[in-house]
Amino acid sequence: MDALNQTRVTEFVFLGLTDNWVLEILFFMAFSVTYMLTLLGNSLIVLTTVFTPRLHTPMYFFLSNLSFIDICHSSVTVPKMLEGFVLERKTISFDNCIAQLFFLHLFACAEIFLLTVMAYDRYVAICAPLHYPQVMNMRVCVHLVFALWLGGTVHSLVQTYLTIRLPYCGPNIIDSYFCDVPPVIKLACTDTYLTGMLIVFNSGTISLTCFLALVTSYTVILVSLRKQSAEGRRKALSTCSAHFMVVALFFGPCIFLYTRPDSSFSTDKVVSVFYTVITPLLNPLIYTLRNEEVKSAMKQLTQRRVFS
Template sequence: MSTLNQTRVTEFVFLGLTDNLVLEKLFFMAFSITYMLTLLGNTLIIFTTVLTARLHTPMYFFLSNLSFIDICHSSVTVPKMLEGLLLQRKTISFNSCIAQLFFLHLFACAEIFLLTIMAYDRYVAICAPLHYPSVMKMRVCVQLVFALWLGGTVHSLVQTFLTIRLPYCGPNIIDSYFCDVPPVIKLACTDTHLTGILIVSNSGTISLTCFLALVASYTVILVSLHKQSAEGRRKALSTCSAHFLVVVFLFGPCIFIYTRPDTSFSMDKVVSVFYTAVTPLLNPLIYTLRNEEVKCAMKQLRQRQAFP
């Protein structure tokens, strides 16, 4: 163990998205715009929800929490990726790598749990509308949000512990642009087969189980729509389709990455970019452009600012 301690890795080197200088500059411009739009769009949703009294409902309470998580989720990886696109040698300290890994899993897991809660909220609203006010009280919504953050924290602590318990004595090159459990544990100078299985049983099971629960809830909602009026069916389909798009774009990459230990594919970086940089932008795009109530609230806020 003394040898391992003396040669312990103190920093990791990212290979990044590409070694082509032209592509790096193009990626930098594209992802800079994507990140700014992510921050702007999600922040706008949060302020619109907070400042508009009629949006103080469970659905928009969860939506504003989703926007907050998307801001945090993208901020964990995208700034470091943008920095790496400008540098020839892309490095991160060991402690910073572990911190990035922890917060990545915290926000990703919190988003997965929140999307599951939002599906339950829509299920109650559409399938049991008379019981909705008593079932989805604001106090219950706050408790559910607290529970999802607690669950995300426990999950992230488990993932972090599985990573830092391993010895790292070289090599220190990560074939990615951010720190995540699968590429990091590959660098451990010990057998990681058991750790890989534990990762799948944790991240993979959470992603797959929540996704199946979501599919089941939306299936029940779709079956029950025949009881709704034409206008009710239109609103329900519009809301659920927006939710389901976000679900597919987040869960698809997570299931692809975290349900196969000790293997890697050439598509891993593309999939990772999608769920760390692109998916957080989809929330404001999908909800803002498709939701008339949110657009109307934003318009009124603009008028209120122009004519106080």
């Protein structure tokens, strides 16, 4: 509480992605379109899953949750980034900055856990198909989703606490376009080495552990596919390759950003754009373009809504 009472900074100033006004206009147009497509694509997956009874299975239940998380994840950072492109002075209040980094880590951690759960779901479906209905029934799936949100909340509370317990007396300039723990704690008026190491340990352990669990799951799946029929191998590889593409696109930037105690923010900004803006758009494209069942359900849902 004493540390909080010493806080004198009331707002932070973002440097943004660039100070070139021509690039800012181009970025504003490009990222506005990207954000709208992200909302549209992920919302369509959620609605398709909810209103199509044959998609009421664990795999599509998890997929709809992934789309919901992607909507939330991109909405934490992108609107503020777009606002910064049209404002000369890019500011955010201290409280809103803390709220932004809290929800950023909440949704990012929830997505990490969800991707791990999805890998486990595919492992059971392919390697133990006879036990799949008992192991992955909808009650278990709901409990798993509740657990991943709880885990994400605990992780985010830890990150937020480690950030707000530090005194901030200035400077208040963040070399980024959103509030995240590493650039914010750099502005603290005290030695942050131990705090930085705790933050890296927290985020890095989660990212690396889940990534290794994912790689192990998919390795076991690939080995077990030798016993499958040609058609079974094709379907399994199609589904698993889509999952692994999403894993690589999400975990790559996470591991790069959160497993290093010292960061180069100019490089981190480029990686962060991919992680917060591009990946949430690519996820629905990967799943819909490679999944005939989802595309068919979307087409039927659209036709039903149009003709009704």
